Amino acid sequence: MKWTQIPLGAIQTNCYILENESKDALIIDPGDExxxxxxxxxxxxxxxxxxxxxxxxxxxxxAVDQVRSKWKIPAYLHINESDWLQDPEKNGSAHFPIVENYHCKPSEEIIGSEQEMSIGSFRFKVLETPGHSPGSVSFYFKDKGVIFSGDALFYGSIGRTDLYGGDQEVLLESIHQKLLLLPEETIVAPGHGFETTIKNEKDTNPFL
Known part of the structure; x- marks a missing residue:
């Protein structure tokens, strides 16, 4: 498996496209464009x-509705945010004038708990990492030594917690109890900015 980072939209959110040798692909966070x-x-x-x-x-x-419609594929989202795609107040689009209000279709698949998942030949673990938002999760591909951390952990920073449902204490607990326990060489592919490693964040992240 390999992955490609594609920053999208006004806030340059990292979309990741994962692909295997069979040319199957997963799309993580299709934020815009x-x-x-x-x-x-x-x-x-x-x-x-x-x-x-x-x-x-x-x-x-x-871009989640367009992507789902184009390829007739499902979206996976944690149960704690099962109604956020449809709600501009919760997904935050109502409070950012640079974007329209997003009333997206509900997700086809609900992630109910921390679990091992398989989609095609892709095998990964869903880690619940709330704090930035109540349903934040990270996708851990142990065999490839990479975790897609969303907006929980960044290079030299952590996610903001001043949006709807955010909680800094919960976020810090998620980072310490879920992410920092991974092997130090694990690559962290965040929702914004540059890739990093667990070791680098343990050693240098001022928030930790």
Whole structure:
């Protein structure tokens, strides 16, 4: 498996496209600029299987309806945010004038708990990492040594907690009890900014 980071939209949210040798693909957080996603998928002859959402803030869901419609694929979202795609107040789009109010379709698949998941040949673990938002999750691909952390943990920073449902104490607990316990060489692929490693954040992140 390999992955490609594609920053999208006004806030440059990282969309990740994962692909395997069979050209199957997963799309993590299609936040905006649908055309860029389509171009990458088509240029690389990929076959999307699903959309994985680390959480349902507006900058991570802006192209989710178009992507699902284009390839007739489901979106996976944690149960604690099961109604956020449809609600501009909760997904935050109502409070950011640079975007329209997002009333997206509900997610087809609900992640009810921390669990091992398989989609096609992709095998990964869903880690519940709330705090930035109540339903924030991280997708851990142990075999590849990478975790897609959404807006929980960044290079040198952590997620903001001043939006609807945010809680800094909960976020810090998530980071310490779920993410920092991973092998130190694990690559952290965050929702914004540069990739980092668990070791680097343990050693240098001023919030931790």
């Amino acid at each position: 649908y055309e860029k996603i389509v171009s990458f998928i088509e240029e690389n002859s990929l076959k999307p299987l699903a959309v994985l959402l680390t959480h349902a803030h507006f900058d991570h869901i802006g």
